[in-house]
Amino acid sequence: MKTREEILKAIKEIMVEMFEMDEQAITLEARLYEDLDFDSIDAVDMIVRLKELTGKAVKPEDFKTARSIGDVVEAVYKMLND
């Protein structure tokens, strides 16, 4: 998993499975809290799953400032290519 496309695909799979969301709703522009009804517990769950997926710990600071799916993809991309 290297490219942004691959990361987005993986994030979509997590969200469909964990939050039972419709895959079509999960776009780069979708806002986590406003559009996808994310809450503080979801953020914690998401960090755990991303760690399982990438083998690296996402920086919670990056996640705290993430507002959209695009921001999450960017944070994971940065982490994998650091």
Added chain:
Amino acid sequence: MSDELIPLLHHLTELRPANSSIAYHAGRYYDAGQFSAVVKSWVTKLQAQPFQRYALYAEDTYPFAVMLFALFHAGKEVWIPGNNCPGTAQQLQQQDCQLLGDWDKARPFDYGLDMAESSTDLSPLNPAETRLVIFTSGSTGQPKPIEKRLSQLQIEIATLEKLWGKRLAGAEALATVSHQHLYGLLFRLLWPLSAGRCFHSEIYLNPEMLVNSTQNAAYWVASPAHLKRLDQDSPWERISNLNAIFSSGGPLQHNAAQQVLACSGQPVIEIYGSSETGGIAWRQQGDEPVTPWALFEGMTLTRTDDGWHLHSSYLTKSGSDGFQLADQISLQEDGRFLLQGRLDRIVKIEEKRLSLTELEQRLMDTPWIADAFTVMIEKSRDVVGAVVVLNQDGLQLLEAKGRNQLIKQIRTALSQWFDAVVLPRKWLFTDRIPMTTQGKVEKHLLMQLLNTDSRKLPQVHGFESTPGGVELDIKVSAELVYFPDHFAGFPILPGVVQIAWAEHFGKLFFAISEPFSQMETIKFVKIIQPRDELKLTIKWNANTCQLSFNFSSEQRVHSSGRMVYGEPR
């Protein structure tokens, strides 16, 4: 750290080394001298204000502590709400509270933590008058104010210190829970402050952040929500170095408790209590599947006709009957007890306390809803399900904007009052809440419809009764296990699955006890594909034992058929 507790009443007037660290906030330590100086500055400011009652909400614990003690010393009354939702703010203002702290994201509050105007001298607090009010959701649906005198909290702190003070020694308090609730207030702020331990201001998002926040000895003020999410990859080595792990807010699942014990070598210390009573009992789970709770010193439980009553040395005004507990309790001969669920309709969603009665009331207060019933669904993540009967305006909105928009609008209305974590995630729209013949809501049926297995069954969006049957609005999820092989690249819902779904829902709604005997007139007219939204109509004829079904969309039939139960005739 000194060997003795400093009573909180004397905290700012007692002689103590001014350079001892009391808090870690925003990347630096604050010492007792700085704390005292900024509190004094605020006392002067607050005394100049004509208000008596304040509602204090702060994201970080150090600024919270500053304002709390400034309000105490200024002789003001402090209300502490569990959240800073606009609706909560409104309720507090109706109670004549002046809002103080982080209430408006757009206008950050300036705590002036570097202020040091120390012309005023503080005198010790008056034990009879210094009190705070915890504002939490009550079982009747109305948030209720719970008054605590600082002297009561001091007794509880003494109990905690006696049990675990040696073990904690000089450890810093780290937390993944908020100080806006009683457990966090005591364990991460008032107890460390009184015992001369340093507390961390930030609420940590996850255990990695928590354990990496300090090189010093530390303990973790946790809750089941975080402990049950630990896994093989969690920072166990650092967790095992903690002096203690506390958990409260709800019972910790046995397997989660065992994992912590196995991976870190330390048992979680669980506290059972409530905002009304403070801590009541504690336990450390071991190998046995159910570990009973041991009462704290100074507590007794008595049983009366209407349930269990607590006599607690922390409670002053409980009267001769004691405080009636909302939990069902089974007392053992050794004085320890087991918890057997609540008697009222308060639930904990990931430790956030929620009154289902209040939620239903708020749903019905929106412009679109005539009737509502809510349940908690316990899964790997607890969620709330709502069964809702729309009124005329609601039906029009559904027609015009669709289901997702309607849900969004309802959630937005509710977010005025509730934390996002407790907002309903599963929704069923129906024409009436189904009742049993005894007049009770058919909870089992509703749970089954709200919580369908997303890999094997469709999502149920709503249902309506029809003469002799029921009509379900369903959505075919793309993630069903049937699609990948049937067929690769062209997913179609197999006919046999359609029949199985019809039978599944038929048996949920109707009492079908006879065995299946044969199938009649099965027709598959139009294929069903992922994301199709359909109506499933089911009719049950109890005389002929025939269950007929029909999958349709927009006037078009996809499939239909009839199953016959009982002896073939």
